[in-house]
Amino acid sequence: MLKSIYQGLASACSMVDCCFGLRPCHQAVFPCIRSCSYGDRKVFYNYDGTETVEPLVDYFKPTNTPVKRNMIRGMKLDKVELKQGLNAVQQIAAVVHFAQKNDLKVRAVGTGSSWSKLTNVRDVLIDMTALNQILRVEKQTEDGSLFHIEVQGGMKLHDFVRVIDEDYGMSLPCMGNYAGQTIAGIISTSTHGTGQDYPTMSNFVAELHMIICGGIEVRVRIPREGEIDEDFETVRRRVEAAKYGDPVLDIHSTDVFRAAAVGFGSLGVIYSVTLTCVPVYNIRETRHYIEMDWPESITADSRPITQAPVSTTTTGGFKPTTYSTNSEAGESIPTDSCRDQKPVFRIPETVKSMSAGQGKYFSFFVNPFPRRSREDPSRTVLKSVYLSGERTESTGSCQCDCCLNFQCCACTGCRGQSACQIVQTDCSASCLQLGAHCLPSFIPWFADCGLHQFARDAPYIQKWYNVLTFTNGNLHIKTAEYCIPLEDLDAALADIVRVLQEYGKLYQTYTLLPIYVRMVKADDLYMSPANRHTPDGGLCDRYCYIEVPFLPGAYGIDEFHKKLEDFLFTKYRARPHWSKNNFLSFNRVERLYPYLDKWRRVYTLFNRDGTFDNEFTRKCGFDDFHLQRMSEESEEGAGHGRSRGRDRSTERERPTEDNSSTGDLQDAAKDSPHICRCSSGGCGSTDVIVTQPRPSTPPPNSSRVLEAGEITVERTEVAVARDSRSQQSDGDVSR
Numbered sequence: 193m194l195k196s197i198y199q200g201l202a203s204a205c206s207m208v209d210c211c212f213g214l215r216p217c218h219q220a221v222f223p224c225i226r227s228c229s230y231g232d233r234k235v236f237y238n239y240d241g242t243e244t245v246e247p248l249v250d251y252f253k254p255t256n257t258p259v260k261r262n263m264i265r266g267m268k269l270d271k272v273e274l275k276q277g278l279n280a281v282q283q284i285a286a287v288v289h290f291a292q293k294n295d296l297k298v299r300a301v302g303t304g305s306s307w308s309k310l311t312n313v314r315d316v317l318i319d320m321t322a323l324n325q326i327l328r329v330e331k332q333t334e335d336g337s338l339f340h341i342e343v344q345g346g347m348k349l350h351d352f353v354r355v356i357d358e359d360y361g362m363s364l365p366c367m368g369n370y371a372g373q374t375i376a377g378i379i380s381t382s383t384h385g386t387g388q389d390y391p392t393m394s395n396f397v398a399e400l401h402m403i404i405c406g407g408i409e410v411r412v413r414i415p416r417e418g419e420i421d422e423d424f425e426t427v428r429r430r431v432e433a434a435k436y437g438d439p440v441l442d443i444h445s446t447d448v449f450r451a452a453a454v455g456f457g458s459l460g461v462i463y464s465v466t467l468t469c470v471p472v473y474n475i476r477e478t479r480h481y482i483e484m485d486w487p488e489s490i491t492a493d494s495r496p497i498t499q500a501p502v503s504t505t506t507t508g509g510f511k512p513t514t515y516s517t518n519s520e521a522g523e524s525i526p527t528d529s530c531r532d533q534k535p536v537f538r539i540p541e542t543v544k545s546m547s548a549g550q551g552k553y554f555s556f557f558v559n560p561f562p563r564r565s566r567e568d569p570s571r572t573v574l575k576s577v578y579l580s581g582e583r584t585e586s587t588g589s590c591q592c593d594c595c596l597n598f599q600c601c602a603c604t605g606c607r608g609q610s611a612c613q614i615v616q617t618d619c620s621a622s623c624l625q626l627g628a629h630c631l632p633s634f635i636p637w638f639a640d641c642g643l644h645q646f647a648r649d650a651p652y653i654q655k656w657y658n659v660l661t662f663t664n665g666n667l668h669i670k671t672a673e674y675c676i677p678l679e680d681l682d683a684a685l686a687d688i689v690r691v692l693q694e695y696g697k698l699y700q701t702y703t704l705l706p707i708y709v710r711m712v713k714a715d716d717l718y719m720s721p722a723n724r725h726t727p728d729g730g731l732c733d734r735y736c737y738i739e740v741p742f743l744p745g746a747y748g749i750d751e752f753h754k755k756l757e758d759f760l761f762t763k764y765r766a767r768p769h770w771s772k773n774n775f776l777s778f779n780r781v782e783r784l785y786p787y788l789d790k791w792r793r794v795y796t797l798f799n800r801d802g803t804f805d806n807e808f809t810r811k812c813g814f815d816d817f818h819l820q821r822m823s824e825e826s827e828e829g830a831g832h833g834r835s836r837g838r839d840r841s842t843e844r845e846r847p848t849e850d851n852s853s854t855g856d857l858q859d860a861a862k863d864s865p866h867i868c869r870c871s872s873g874g875c876g877s878t879d880v881i882v883t884q885p886r887p888s889t890p891p892p893n894s895s896r897v898l899e900a901g902e903i904t905v906e907r908t909e910v911a912v913a914r915d916s917r918s919q920q921s922d923g924d925v926s927r
Contacts, residue, residue, distance in 0.1 A: 250317075254318065254322065268288065281409065301319055320344075323378050324351065326341060326343050368660070386710035388712070419444050421444065423445070427448050475581040480650040483567075502925065581659055622744075675766060701752060708738075708739040778814070
């Protein structure tokens with residue numbers, strides 16, 4: 193009913209953006225904005241309306257119906273092509289080929305479920321949402337335990353999981369809590385679910401069918417048993433020899449696949465994705481409301497629970513002070529005064545143990561406002577709800593169409609208030625925001641409302657996709673998410689809570705939504721935030737994602753997310769989620785991803801002429817890779833570049849630690865709670881041990897911008913130009 197009302201309002205306003213002025217406080221008016229325009233050209237809005245794309249040349253939407261006309265302005269197809277008609281993949285190839293010939297920029301878009309300028313393009317926008325069909329289903333094992341299903345990239349995940357369930361009895365191994373994205377968008381940004389046995393969803397890909405620069409079609413996959421694994425040089429020669437209109441070029445290369453699987457839409461347009469699927473299953477989920485002890489010592493000497501912020505350039509304006517009771521008189525002392533102090537916050541071991549085990553789906557929510565426990569007022573706690581699920585043969589709850597698709601509170605097959613589509617609306621969000629403005633002292637209680645909706649006394653048994661997803665995108669929240677090694681979860685979560693409190697105290701800006709924590713298995717995809725090779729040169733098998741969401745209409749979201757990202761990068765080398773709110777620049781990407789150079793080679797091959805460059809690639813500094821490629825080709829022409837390129841690739845095969853930078857060690861020491869930093873040079877403790885902190889490892893083939901206090905290095909002209917563009921981009925995003 194509400195959706196039909198929204199659509200009615202939207203259809204009534206088609207010429208002017210009549211309600212944008214109300215938007216900052218009342219997100220409920222957003223659906224009207226989608227149909228508003230100041231001209232006769234179509235404007236694309238991302239899924240919450242905070243970003244717009246107004247292509248100068250055309251907004252093109254390919255279809256599965258053969259097209260017998262010129263598809264975008266200025267295009268003139270061959271008469272033979274017009275007579276025969278172009279199918280969906282040929283339509284995309286023709287547009288990309290036309291763009292290359294006319295030096296135009298092209299970008300594909302789905303539902304716009306991102307805030308990181310991924311879809312922002314100057315010339316031609318390709319809307320993929322009409323390409324939503326299953327193309328091919330192949331059994332991979334005799335017992336039917338494994339299938340490969342090829343699906344067009346524009347199909348929504350919400351629709352895909354239901355179609356493969358109803359028509360084929362299949363499912364994905366795991367999925368995220370939001371099902372409104374397109375399949376191509378999910379794998380391009382390394383979207384993830386939760387569970388220590390499950391990697392990001394990009395790892396479920398078996399094959400990619402892409403249209404790269406010049407309109408060339410390629411199929412990329414890892415070679416099967418008995419097939420030759422093509423090296424990059426072989427692939428490069430084949431791609432450079434290919435022409436528009438040639439048959440599909442099959443590429444069987446582990447190196448190329450690991451780059452293309454997480455490509456942000458910058459390597460080409462993904463027409464179809466072949467996913468690895470398993471037989472459908474149910475999940476039995478238990479949810480319980482728990483309290484996590486927050487350190488009592490913070491209030492033992494009458495200090496507030498949150499400390500005043502300390503201005504520092506390396507922590508985004510904040511340096512949270514932590515306290516411990518490990519002292520003789522029971523007084524509170526800073527944990528950063530000496531190494532032998534115990535951590536002040538730990539997630540209960542009972543909660544951690546539930547996340548381990550084969551096939552477990554585990555996550556938890558945390559109210560970021562420490563308060564006195566109702567059961568024991570002497571305890572200060574963080575209120576939390578954990579969700580623990582595992583596969584089961586039982587059908588348990590009702591699985592009628594109403595329960596599977598609409599989610600209400602009427603029968604046992606529904607999850608409860610948290611999944612109710614009537615509750616998950618922007619109207620509800622606007623009401624909460626209004627309440628917070630009128631009654632700011634009740635903000636912790638508002639956050640509790642979200643937790644209580646997820647708590648459930650009885651186990652919930654349902655189809656896997658109904659258990660793992662919470663929303664179809666009816667509530668347009670704005671969120672940022674950070675990938676951190678699982679071993680750092682306790683400390684990172686405590687720091688995030690403190691920064692949230694400090695920021696709110698200083699600017700009167702608070703989140704009304706709980707923090708969400710999930711776990712994933714590490715992978716080998718070059719640009720995946722969960723890549724097993726950490727920025728410091730080590731290895732990590734398990735990661736956690738910490739999500740910090742805000743309700744729509746909240747003030748200061750970008751400013752807070754940037755401060756938090758800066759802090760987590762400095763202390764933990766946290767990798768932000770690619771499609772969520774982030775402020776990445778080239779210098780930061782270079783330090784976070786050890787295999788950036790391997791990804792660069794595929795990027796400059798598939799996007800050789802910069803056809804798929806846009807605001808995102810400029811912000812991240814990827815545009816400058818084209819200059820680097822031309823420089824390398826010039827060296828090859830002189831007879832020197834090829835061997836140097838191989839040497840650089842060998843260097844990057846396995847990241848190594850670089851302990852030569854004094855500044856890196858000093859910065860890391862400032863952030864380590866286990867190193868003595870007393871002004872006198874010692875804390876008086878007899879067992880202080882100064883350990884080597886984890887250094888940051890810059891890639892050996894390029895320079896980087898150093899943090900405050902680090903030694904400077906000589907940079908090339910290209911690096912200087914790149915730095916200035918990255919700084920300009922950061923400023924633009926902050927504004």
